[in-house]
Amino acid sequence: MVQEIGLDQLIREHPFFEGLDNATLELIAGCAANERFDAGQYVFREGQPADKFYMVRHGSVALEVRAPGRDSIVLQTCDDGDVMGWSWLVPPFRWKWDARATRLSRLVSFDAICLRGKLDADPALGYAMYKRFVRVIAERLAHARLQMLDLYGAGKD
């Protein structure tokens, strides 16, 4: 028998939401939904309204840039457990990149429109959520900088 972990439990156990009180977790769970994307299917496209953010349950999603006349360029992949998407926090609330499932992926989506209003109305909740996203953003920035260094480039003998 397959046992599905409920969204409520999944959110409670995820490190990203650690430390939030029960009321907040219930509020967030109320904005959450399961979504499934097949390999090659886009989760979102550049320029579209950023009205959600995601947590990858299983699978892999490539954040990529389209390039005319050539293959798209993958900036990074988001894998099991990763939180994905912060354009919903920053005006004009539009996605900067494409997000494409590279294999069958199951995500939890969070309705950002619902959350944005609540964060604006409750600064303490807003601060708690921003703190969590800043950590994700800082980590991604550090990783992006390391990627830019071209660490594995050739030296000299």
Next chain:
Amino acid sequence: MNEMTALKDPMVPAPFRIERVRKELSDTFTIDLVSAERRRPLSFLPGQFNMLYVFGVGEIPISISGDPADPETVVHTTRAVGSVTNAMWKLGVGQTIGVRGPFGTSWPVEKAEGCDVVIVTGGIGLAPLRPAIYQIMANRAAYGNVCILYGARTPEDILFRKELEKWRGQFDLQVDVTVDYATGRWAGRVGVVTKLISRGGFDPHQTVALVCGPEIMMRFAVEALAERGVPNERIYVSLERNMKCGIGFCGHCQLGGDFVCKDGPVFGFDKIAHKFAIQEL
């Protein structure tokens, strides 16, 4: 230097015949050598290096990348990035190279028995770790979980790809590969190798970590291992400096009070952590 296998005079290169040269990547090749004197085995420990001398061109240190269980064939993998390595790549089967070694310290493969092992490596850093992987695989039951976390520049730069695929296909190894740059044709991970550490299947409190790659990568890898809870005493790194004599005489590879050729290249991170923070070193 191994007492039992040391060449007679550590400063005199012994002639070794090239048995095979194979292209690994666009700029990387593997060269198999056998003793030209009398197929004398050159036993080594994983992580050690030899000084290879292309006669008339120069001598450079290169880690041994072959199987310690086959000491008759001395295997080195390197990039053709300078005059010596470019000249080496141009040599053909049957030609002779001078070999001094093996030199330096080794990966603590036997000390890690009974523990999980996580191998964090990037680029050509996989080459000095391959002998350790061979030795661990030959004695697999002695270890807990074994994870190989490998980062490359692009999918085309993945070293020993077939072996990584083979190891990944085994049921007793976790092999995760990531690349820094890729197009949409690549279906694997894109991102820095340090990110793989947070999801590696090892118990940080019972793990020995072997780390080899560019020094910047190692700094961040050590940080990520510490975040997982792996103490410095069980993290080992392999350093690269300007090794010349191989026996701690000339001082070219001096790192503070250590000589990388003699006291390294493999160091317990707890012994050199403070040196990582000194920019001038």
